[in-house]
Amino acid sequence: MTQALVISAPASGAGKTTLTLALARAFRDRALKVQCLKSGPDYIDPAFHAAATGRPSVNVDSWAMDRETIWHLTSRGADADLVLAEGSMGLFDGVATPGVSGTGATADIAEMMGWPVLLVIDPSGQAQTAAAVAAGLRDFRAGVRLSGVVLNRLASARHEDLVRRALADVGIAVFGALPRNAAIALPKRHLGLVQAEEHEQVGALIAEAARFIGGHVDLDAVLQSATVWSPQPVVRGQKVRPPGQRIALARDAAFSFMYPHMLEAWRAAGAEIATFSPLADEIPDAGADVCWLPGGYPELHAGRLAENRRFQRALSSFAQTRPVHGECGGYMVLGGALTDADGTRHEMAGLLGLETSFAKRRMHLGYRIAELAAPIPGHEAGARLRGHEFHYSTIVSQPDTPLAVVRDAAGAVIAETGSRRGHVTGTFFHLIAEDR
Template identity: 65%
Template sequence: MTPGLMIAAPASGTGKTTVMLGLLRAFREDGLTLQPFKSGPDYIDPAFHRAASGRPSFNLDSWAMSETMLHDLAAHGHDADLVLAEGSMGLFDGVARPGATGNGASADIARRMGWPVVLVIDVSGQAQSAAATALGFARYDPQVRIAGVILNRVASPRHERLARSGMAAVGIRVFGALPRRGDLKLPERHLGLIQAAEHQDLDSRIADYALFLRDHVDLPAIRAAATAAAAAAAVPGHRFAPPAQRIALAQDAAFSFTYPHMLAGWRDAGAEIMPFSPLADEAPDASADLVWLPGGYPELHAGRLAAASRFHTGLAAHAATRPVHGECGGYMALGQGLIDGDGTRHRMAGLLGLVTSFAERRIHLGYRHATLLAPMAGAAIGTGLRGHEFHYSTILDQPDSPLARVVDAGGAELAESGSYRGHVTGTFFHLIAPDQ
């Protein structure tokens, strides 16, 4: 079994993504085969992992995924030399009530897979006190082993000496200390990092991260700290039942939020994925059994989408006889209208009555469990689906029939139920896995 590590942090914004990308590229440059993973429901970071490592990165989510699915996905690393998983938020941050297998925390994945944790600690504004944070994390859960820390945003050699002395006093290993460098930060948008495909200089940025890590971190010690997963499946590839045999998938700058494990699972099960670009005014393939519009940033391209007549005509022709499904941004694009952040209304496909607005922004964030009230893209009435919602749009009108009964991770019922009309369905949550 392949040895692995979890790269995590006490909180968001500590620089763990920079560390993760630098490690992936540095080890790859050394001739190692790396298998990256991302803990939790993040659809942006895996593309950065792929750019750094040269291999697809998959999400591991204990709230949404069964134990079998987690280990089947983890087995994608069976032919790698080293597994690196990036945590989300703080190491122990999860929901209050368990889901399919756990509470969704990065620590839950590290514990289940037997991966030690390298904790990235932002030491700006403190010195020896950072050791108290590290010690607390090391003792919080005896089943989650903290292999050591990387000190980030170190202000000076004196600052580094003081922070290291604190770690030594409590027996916490320091793998390295990264000086403060504002130029290494990736730009962000309201849903997280700017997407990997939007960075013209991404490869050179990642190469800079790798060089930065080489100069300041003990890479051989980090590799030696990795241990093998506890119970990984023998054969990679989760057999995720595809919603149709031939799937026309919207893929461009407006529709890009698709979980890698979903597409890999569909392909492994024999489905054919046929990409098309609504922004290029392409219609879905006429032979498709299903059209799937994933989430993304339709609000940034609403004018072009409104003018995409071939896309609208082809979509309507398909919807007359076969299913169309949209997730989040894809759902908005299926509606009557989308109002952008400037207050301008744009005509969308009009296959649903949904009208959404970004002029009245309110965050919608969290896990979702849906029980279908109508069929949806190959799933029957009564099917349970687990997913995650993250958007800033406000519903102004949603006149169609509710698609599902939707509750949050705490069991509270939500008004944002998705909707359907004829063969067309849409949800605000991004599907991660069906109940298993």
């Protein structure tokens, strides 16, 4: 028997990730098989999920994915005892114009799958009003069912009592109340959490969070509130054409933003993936027929990347005969130069004319639809690709032939068109799915 539950909140920053990881590890410590998922386009949280559960996690996204793809991806929980789907932003937060199967809101996944929602509420600066917020979320959409709440960052026993009483008055169960605890806070940087693989103590931190949660949350009540779930049969599943038969994939602290479901789909289609580290001055596999540079944090390592001439020479040689594609940070590294936050300009690979700067930060965030004017590895000209863009760089120059007409979720054309030159292409958005 598999049970399932969605972890959400009224807003970002309430503690969804910490609670999800703590619950996952606490139930795993009870010898349960736990499968985590991430609703929305966050590419960092799944690695933390895997660290907590010992099982790979993937993103499910109602704006970019059709229902069958979502059902296919959630079906990995069929052999688990418990599925925990962590939401993004607030429960109902998505874009104004629906995409393939929804707006990208966590509530879409909860309703589509029939999974109840456990709310994390941070009542800092309020008391009884927290109950009004919870009741409003419970009643906002008929197809979304609330199982209960966990209160986070409570200031005192009196504060807890006021909130608990108000929630009881509106008939909402409280599964636990957490006092403030800096020891289980996950470190952050400008694009979200510091990545799991960079965090040397991630295992110990998750274990401490599980211990803390176990002392303040009724785990039995949480488990009882989860719904019994059986995956629906999928006719088509996830159909993705990989960019090549053998893919040289940049993979290190500067190149790590890659959606797990994409890598899984490439392998499922028969592709081989050979990773290499540009930060270690490694070079793409000579036997690969395509090189892919995902996003990450090149701005934090720009000086080192600029010095790694062996990597740059090999990449240039590869691009003379075979396709090279970069996403976001990978796109920036394929360009001519990158100026870091301190204003220092670093020469990059120079395979494209793109020049970017972090000296004056400007956030670019949102879903993207790209209509390709030319092919990229795995996708033909004319394909409509759905993805997500999130970075703080500014375009100084983007002189090459535009790769695509790129629109935001509302249909407005944006300036981040991507570029192409010879066998080299790049985009600012991270690919999630192709329209079928």
